[in-house]
Amino acid sequence: MNYLEELNPSQREAVEHTEGPLLVLAGAGSGKTRVITYRIAYLVNVKKIFPGKILAVTFTNRAAGEMRSRVHSLIGISHYVRAGTFHSTALAFLKRYIQYTPYKNGFSVIEKDDRLSLVRQVIKELNLDSKLFSPKKYMHAISSYKNSMRYIEEGDPSDRDFGERFWDIFDGYSKALLDQRLIDFDDMLAYCLRILLRSPEVLEEYKKSCEYILVDEYQDTNAVQFAFLKILAGANGNLCVVGDDDQSIYAFRGAEISNILNFEKHFENVREIKLTQNYRSTEKILSLANNLIGYNFSRRGKLLKAERSEKGEVTFRNFKSEKEEADFLAEKAYEWYIAGRNLSDMAVLYRTNAQSRNFEIALKRESIPYKVVGGVGFYQRREIKDILSYLRVLGNPFDEISFVRSIKTPPRGVGDQLIDKIKFYAESERVDFLTAASQVAFTAPKRQAMGINLFLNIILTVNSAATITDKVSAAIRETKYQEYLFATEEREEAREREDNILELINAAAGFEEQYPDAPLSDFLAASSLTSSEDEKTVLGAVSLMTIHSAKGLEFDSVYIAGAEEGIFPIGSLRNGETELEEERRLCYVAITRAKTYLTVACAQSRIMHGSRLKMNPSRFIREMREGMLETGIPVFHETFGEGFIIDLGKETPIPIADVMFRRSGRKRIRADFLKIKS
């Protein structure tokens, strides 16, 4: 087994320690994926474990795919190794044990946007004012509740934590899901766990296929995911979790950093291994990362050591405006390109998606190829949802949202009133929407009946197409979707959307190639589980993305944009320190994406919410540069008084107000105070 030689001693230990709970604290760039894949290979090849007894879980499909292909190249066959996201794993489980769910006749997956419309609908039906009862907030509350153990145990319904009408809305939403045979993202895991908790025979059986569990990005697990692992592995199980507490950036979505901080309290005889040798970044970059993260208190503590010997290059820039910030990047990208380097080795990272705009404009102007990664995902695009709604309604004719969407787009004379009739019929006769539609068409006036029949004919034609790919093509063709696009949208917009729907045909073909006999519902489920996170960076183009989407990636040159108070850290920190620490971890993630070159940029002013605001450099700049203030010259800062010029030489000086950064003593200045209208 010569590949063990390709590992350093700690990595090797992590690979070879196969029995009992194992916590691998893997710093950024320390060969985390390598450990997981080699470990699987070791289990199969050396320990002779049947691959079907191994379960590997990650958070993104991209990571799961990568893992599969790397395992494949190590051991040849990877068919029986199950590597997937928590959600795809849960979905596969539910498919297998569907008789244990309330969805014995099948279900389809409801996506985020549709969940929101459903909540909105429920709020409306309860005659509540959507201004007072913000659908977004309630959606979020429902989601948090479903990600808690109270929900799994169907906790105390008198619980009023979420406010007066929460339970009304929650019940309405739950009923709608059940009626429409829909399952949401949170329920995938919730139902899965409920079954495991309540049906010992299922647990017994399923456990056999999970004798060796590996978890990637363990710091991002939430309470339900933790419970899932716990019940499968038990206190002494062969559970190997790999993660980095310093890279926990998903608390807002329920991730519990305590899962990794207190791992050894939940399991017995835990072996802990730290991976601190960094193979990615140069020394200068790592020292910035180490300095910065040292300001956090809630962490296990570790120092990354650079294995690369090159010094690397770190630059701080302070620009007049967001425009200059973008122009500078465009210039840098041009130089990079002229120097014969690959633009895909370069990335711009920002805190919020909205920041991409200026960079897009600047790069477009200079004709530099770029790719905005993330943002609105492919399957969230309107045109894609429009076409897929036809397939979805075929897959699940009880799905009201997909039914409504498909029957009214493109418009064909079926309006809200007619749709209400169909809904009413479906409800009173307890039939699905397609049946209801055809029934209503009999009694409706000619004109209305024509619209419905037009729609039903399209559905029939799509249904009779043999393959999934053909179904997609049929939906596009029969709805005359392209014509519709060019009739209603600007040329360029329509062209782009057209490209996307053609890409959808490719996606379907690709899916069928990979899973030749999979039913339509599998394709639809896969599309629901595919997020913008899974999009790849493009060869020969600069990548633009949020720091969240950059997790797990690396680039030779990284440009961190908008390092300003109010942006990064973001200006809405409610729980003070806890959230600030998460922002700091986010910054740590951003820095550690860089291999050789790192630029941190801030602007003195920027347009936000429509008006130009004065901005101040992020405290993170100060923190990461700690110990590098060789020649700090005191200076008067117009807003905050005494401060320092910390950046000397060719760069524009960065004035930093001392009061902003003093760690002890005076109270922290609130971020919204920092936004001063000019």
Place this chain on the structure above:
DNA sequence: ATCAGAGGTGTTTTT
């Protein structure tokens, strides 16, 4: 039934 325009609202990150 459909669309255009006004007005109001909020704005982090996403499996």
Place this chain on the structure above:
DNA sequence: CACCTCTGAT
């Protein structure tokens, strides 16, 4: 600024 919803006109 950008999005969404609601309204009123066609």
